[in-house]
Amino acid sequence: MTQAQAKVNKAPAKTAITPTRAENFPEWYQGVIKAADLSENSPVRGCMVIKPYGYALWENIQRALDDKIKAVGVQNAYFPLLIPLSFISREAEHIDGFAKECAVVTHHRLEKGPKGNLIPSPDAELEEPFIIRPTSETIIGDSMAKWIQSYRDLPLLLNQWANVMRWEMRPRMFLRTTEFLWQEGHNAFATKQEAIDDMMKMLHVYNDVYENYLAIGGIMGEKTSDERFPGADNSITIEAMMQDGKALQACTSHNLGQHFAKSFNIQYQGTDGQMHTCHTTSWGFSTRSVGGLIMSHADDDGMVMPPKIAPHQVSIIPIVKDDGAAVIAHCQKLAARLKEKGIRVHLDASDARSSDKMWSAIKKGVPLRVEIGQREMDEGNLTHIRRDLGRDSKTTVGENEFIGTVQAVLDAMQADMLKRSRDFTRGNIHEMKTLADVDAFFKGDGVGFCKVDTNLTMNDPEGFKKLKSEHAISHRCMPFEDEGRKVLLGKSY
Amino acid sequence: MTQAQAKVNKAPAKTAITPTRAENFPEWYQGVIKAADLSENSPVRGCMVIKPYGYALWENIQRALDDKIKAVGVQNAYFPLLIPLSFISREAEHIDGFAKECAVVTHHRLEKGPKGNLIPSPDAELEEPFIIRPTSETIIGDSMAKWIQSYRDLPLLLNQWANVMRWEMRPRMFLRTTEFLWQEGHNAFATKQEAIDDMMKMLHVYNDVYENYLAIGGIMGEKTSDERFPGADNSITIEAMMQDGKALQACTSHNLGQHFAKSFNIQYQGTDGQMHTCHTTSWGFSTRSVGGLIMSHADDDGMVMPPKIAPHQVSIIPIVKDDGAAVIAHCQKLAARLKEKGIRVHLDASDARSSDKMWSAIKKGVPLRVEIGQREMDEGNLTHIRRDLGRDSKTTVGENEFIGTVQAVLDAMQADMLKRSRDFTRGNIHEMKTLADVDAFFKGDGVGFCKVDTNLTMNDPEGFKKLKSEHAISHRCMPFEDEGRKVLLGKSY
Structure with missing residues (x-):
């Protein structure tokens, strides 16, 4: 038991998460993840399991970002997980920055060992080992060199949704895991100015998603040279301020200049008939964003989900004692009406106690909780509570009125969350x-x-x-x- | 040069793809992939690069299948890429079937070697090596054991979209690649009958996607014991007949009985208060389906895409000579109208020759080609040609009429393709x-x-x-x- 836990255990806890933010921010963070059922540690050191509720959140973020990436003309593609060692050796700065801590594949077969256990087969040692991609500039650069012949092939705008791996000695769920999920964009241009403009454009795409979906108002800016991506001319970033005042590098966009293009011969024949070296960019956004979301919005009772990306936007909780069949049937009809309006609704029809259902919705950060008991049903009413405002926002309204205003209530919560994030950041x-x-x-x-x-x-x-x-x-x-x-x-x- | 190519080179080619299906089916297959720009070999032996057009196709298949998987109550999640060696040793039959050819991670760091090149750091050898998942029954089983406590936690229905790796000695693009993309479903139940029903239900989900999206009418059936998944009680499959009469195992669904549940202690407390072992299923659908799509529908002029999953459903080709600005502007308006109707439309406004644009759309298998020249524009008409029927289906209609009927034309093509696939399969x-x-x-x-x-x-x-x-x-x-x-x-x- 840690000190913070011991302290908390003395007095009865008044919050769903112990320790609280004020008591121990890093432990509170782990507590929220657990209480909200987002992810957990796996048997593979440094790698996490993203649980269904956490993955649904990631899918919503992913969908929002993917739509915006496609809207600016970038095409998705898929490149190999494994990268030949010789590839990462080609760009000198890149090696120094990335090659150190990574998973190395040395064999392609197992066999029964002397003790009967499985061992890498000595006959199947690879001539050239591979690493599991820590990022894909090199292997995508190799394809770009083949795909780009003339100025007609430019710009070439590519994105990949993938898992990547960087061996972490001090892993933390979502923030720093050995394996993580992300998208990595890799674009090629004829001119330096286009690459600079693209780097900036893609950061603004990210900022749009951060502000309007994750409700995080971070600070966009340029990295100083000591913090640049290995092999980049410029790196730009969104630095988001967490509730403890620390920064999270929320995503980055890089102008790689001609470094990778030279190392991988990414060239085009210009209108002048001559060969020219391309200018490339790369830009990435990962499951780290979920860590940022938690540390920006969650409170001492658990997660608070921005409505636009919440797996469940509304949770309906039937308040029933013995025979709740009629109330549950009534709630099912309400759920169907909300679904029809495009609301992601969750009806908790389990046989858990009403207060447990309520706390489950709170800890999971469901934006709007709807409670309906026998009396509300008889009166055609329901009670709703906004997760971010708590019981102060408790409102009883007619069901039809609710159907008409639910989207506006969610939109207001989304806007308030962004405002709070911006104000907190600017204020500190x-x-x-x-x-x-x-x-x-x-x-x-x-x-x-x-x-x-x-x-x-x-x-x-x-x-x-x-x-x-x-x-x-x-x-x-x-x-x-x-x-x-x-x-x-x-x-x- | 192969014999087939030599023969073709003598006479002028009458088809876009050489050799033809009749001449050399396997080479024709590679030719279609190249001509349609779907994928290409990568510098990592056995692994392919899925190019943007091929990946867009996969995304459409994925979206259709994902929606159906979610509709039956399965939740997506994400589990580690790496699997501890001890895990795959636990289920005896499973080892025999899978453990042999796989990528083995033995080190977690690189360093500069004696020759200045990068080598796996001898200080960073892993105590227990990992394999890159060839499939995830074991690591998901480990989580299931934690997540399932009582009958209330059942059924547990999980799906993962992931890359997996099985070292291939004779790789073929899409059909058999060392790394491939897939979804793998893993469900757990209280009773044997539920597991059997689930295995069957998920195969029917696949069949729905195969028939109604990929337009492939395969044969559903049970595997004989010699062809079962290692560690399964029953395996069921869709066997699709390719145009050369060979079978493609299009997807499989397995009843794993209690084998994995016993190996990984997946147990629940029943209503009787006793502990019971679960029954599990697993079911997978991969990028292999794209290979099946090609060998089912493509012809000697290239790919033929079923409209429902085609990256471009309609390709508009302006037939212009010198100044085509007015015709192109007209085509842009048409493209916008089609897009508004939810049609995935591609306007080829490049400066390529009209015949090259036409052939590009043919080779890529775009279901409906629309040609518009100055005269058509002046008359408010357009000409459209169905990819599967060729020039016999050439029809000139008014633009408004086309807008009204385009979805019906695409639907008819989709239905015809399924009928042809079914008839061919049943007829052979x-x-x-x-x-x-x-x-x-x-x-x-x-x-x-x-x-x-x-x-x-x-x-x-x-x-x-x-x-x-x-x-x-x-x-x-x-x-x-x-x-x-x-x-x-x-x-x-």
């Missing part, structure tokens, strides 16, 4: 004049990011290095809104 | 009385399946074994319609 960015101020801020357990002149850390690399190691902070990004003159400093996940 | 099943008849049939290059009394091969194992090795035939299935009394024999992919 502290402009500072000196590195000493930054030092004092983090010494005093300040919550949020510090914003300083970019040249402050750039001109005093030794001073910044000291700050960095002392407080485990880093350059998060140079916000676009400050046009590169300012940089955000913060702790991060 | 030959009932026979003796194994000598079967021998004579395959000696004479007979096309299709032989149907014999089940006891004919069962009671003469030696005779059947000889036939099997001589003609490379096998038990395909015992069709449901014959209630186990008959078995189909055929060559297969």
Whole structure:
């Protein structure tokens, strides 16, 4: 038992999740995942199992993002899971950044060993080992080189939904897992400017999804050189502020310049008849976003789902004691009416106690809870409660009125969640004049990011290095809104 | 150059694909994939790259199947890519069937080797190697054991969309690749009968997708014991007949009995308060289906896509010479009108020659080709041609009339394709009385399946074994319609 748990166990818990955010944020995070039934650790160290409710959430995020990616003309495709070692050796910076911690496939067959157990067959050792893709710039670059012949083939806009693997020594569910799910986009262009514009365009696609689906108002900006993707000319990012004030790098978009294009011979014949090297970008968004969602919106009673991506938007809870058949039948009709209106509705017709059903919906973060008992049914009424506002939002209305307004209630909750996220983030960015101020801020357990002149850390690399190691902070990004003159400093996940 | 190619090269080709089906079916198959731009070999032996047009096709199949899987109450989830060696050792028959040819992960880090190249780091050898999942019964079984406590948790219905890997020595695109994409369903039940019913239900879900989306009318039946999934009590299948008369095992559904449940302790507490072992099923459908689609429907001019899953249902080809701006603008308006009606439309506004555009649409198998030149435009007309019927179906109609009837034209094509597939399959099943008849049939290059009394091969194992090795035939299935009394024999992919 941890200290926080011990403390909580003394006094009766008033919240569904113990410890609370204030008591122990990292343990609270694990508690929410468990209570909401999103995922769990697997027997493969560092890899998680995404449970049905968590996967339904990911599918909703995925669908929203996929539609937007396709809307800007990008095509999905699929490339091999395995990458030949020689491929990752080709781009020098890329090796340094990625090649270290990865799963290496060395054999292609098993056989019975001397003790009767299975062992990799010594006869089936691969001449050249493969790694499981940590990212696919190299293997997609190899295809791009074949697919691009002339300027007519450009731009080439590709996306892949895939699992990738980076061996993690300190895994945390969703945030940092050895295997994770993501999309990785890889685009090729004739000119430098098009690549820069594309990098920016795709980050705005991400921001659209973050703001309008995940209700997270992060800060878009450029990475400083020390935080760039290995092999990129520029990396841009959305840095989202979690409720503990730490940053989550929510997604990134990179202008790879001509580095990969040169290493993989991605060339085109121009209108001038000459061969030219392409400019490429890459951009990724992963299941990490679910971690960001939890740390942005969940509270001490569990998950809070933004309505647009919630697996269940409405949970109907029949309040029944002995024979609840009539109330349940009534609730089924209501569920059917809501479904017809395109609402994702869940009817909890299990034989659990009403209060357990209620708490289950709360912990799972269902945006709108609808309670119907015998009396409500007889009166044609129902009671609904917004997850983010709790019992203060308890409203009893006629069923027909509810059907007419339910979408508006969900939309209002979605908008309120974004506003809270934006306000919290903006409210916890502290402009500072000196590195000493930054030092004092983090010494005093300040919550949020510090914003300083970019040249402050750039001109005093030794001073910044000291700050960095002392407080485990880093350059998060140079916000676009400050046009590169300012940089955000913060702790991060 | 192969013989078939040499022969074709002498006479000018009259078909877009050389060799033709009659000349060399396996080479024709590769030719169609190339001409339709569906996939290509990758630098990783045995693994393919699924190109955007091929992937769009897979996404349409996937969407149709996913909707139906969800409609019967199955939930999607995600389990680790890697499987501990100890897991696959637990179910004895399963090892024999699967463990042999698979990718083995032995290290989790790379380092610079003595020659400066990257090598698996000797310090980072895994204590227990992992295999990349060839299928996930074992690792999902491990989770099921945790998730199922009482009868209230049953049935547990899970599905996973994933990549899997089985090392292939003789890979063929889509049909047999080292890495492939699929869904694998894994359900758990309290009783034997429920598992048997579920196995059957999921095969019917597949058959619905095969018939009504892929327009393939295969034969549903039970596998004989020699063809069962390793570790199953029963396996059932859809065997689809390809245009060369060979069978493709199009998908399978298994009743795993209590084998995996016992190995992984998947138990529930019954209403009687006692612990009972569950009964499980598994069922899979993969990118192999795309291979079946090609070999069922494509012709000597390339792919023929069933309208319901075609990436482009209608291809609009402006027939223009010099300044085609007005015709192209007109076609854009038509494309917008079709899109509004929910038709997946592709406008080929490239600067390629009209005949090249036409051939591109033919090779890619676009169901309906629409041609519009200056005269058609002036008259408010257009000409359309069905891919499966060719120029005989050429029809000139008014644009408004076309908008009103296009869905019906596509539906008719979809229905005709299914009818042809069914008729071909049923027309090439030959009932026979003796194994000598079967021998004579395959000696004479007979096309299709032989149907014999089940006891004919069962009671003469030696005779059947000889036939099997001589003609490379096998038990395909015992069709449901014959209630186990008959078995189909055929060559297969």
